[in-house]
Amino acid sequence: MMEEKVSKNKSKKEFKxxxxLMKIARDNGWTQTEIAEKCRTQQSIVSAWFKGTKKATENQLRPLLDEFGHQLRRNTFRVYQNFTEENKLEYFKIEGRIIFNYTIYNIKTIKINGKSIDKYNKNQRIIVHFQGNHQFIFIRQTRKNISEEEILMESHPNYVDALWFSEISCITKIDELIKMATHCTEDLNKKFEIKFLLIEALLNNGFHVDNIKVYPASW
Known part of the structure; x- marks a missing residue:
């Protein structure tokens, strides 16, 4: 029953x-008539897709996604880095739009002119890419320590991402994604905050999250 519900929701979900995708298909020589035939719909509906007045579902666009999805994903990516077991740098190009970005801070009290001031230092980051076909990329980043950070800042004064190192995981289940995100910190308040904000981000991006009580509006 749950699988049927998820499948039904997926078939109705708009493809943002x-x-x-219409522009990519047109640039590759496809006409509206050809798109309508492939997607099994009317040319007038395809015209609305081109104008942006209507959005198709992922199921409707499956023939185009199979053909041009790689070009669409190529338009949105970020580069990450990490150390290998041999202590060498390796780089990753992660495609797919970012649906969640959260920074964890730690607080350090410093004194300036005899006054105690709390300084908020970025400690960890959580980033989630969605790649389509039920796949998420979960990225847990940690910041370099101060001495190494200062060296990197001299070399890359405007390149903040050079200061972060990433652990990358592929996840296909939303409950596992939420669980992994909340395990990034031992702070109970931050656990609640991360879970709430991630669920909110998933819902805002059209994903189904279990155990959410919905109060639908009447239009």
């Missing part, structure tokens, strides 16, 4: 990059 419909207009961008």
């Amino acid at each position: 990059q419909t207009k961008e």
Whole structure:
């Protein structure tokens, strides 16, 4: 029953990059008539997709996603880095739009002119990419220590991402994604905050989250 519900929700979910996908198909020589035939719909509906007045579902666009999805993903990516077991740097190009970005801070009290001031230092970051076909990329980043950070800042004064190192995981289940995100900190308040904000981000991006009580509006 749950699988049927998820499948039904997926078939109705709007594909947010419909207009961008139409442009890619057009640039590759596809006409509106050809798109309508492949997607098994009317040319007038395809015209609305091109104009951006309507969005298709992922199921409707499956023939185009199979053909041009790689070009669409190529438009949104970020580069990450990490150390290998041999202590060498390796780099990753992660495609897919970012649906969640959260920074964990630690507080350090310093004294300036005899006054105690709390300084908020970025300690960890949680980033989630969605790549389509039920796949998420979960990235847990840690910041370099002060001495190494100062060296990197001299070399890359404007390149903040050079200061972060990343652990990367592929996840296909939303409950596992939420669980992994909340395990990034031992702070109970931050656990609640991360879980709430991640669920909110998932819902805002059209994903189904279990055990959410919905109060639908009447239009």
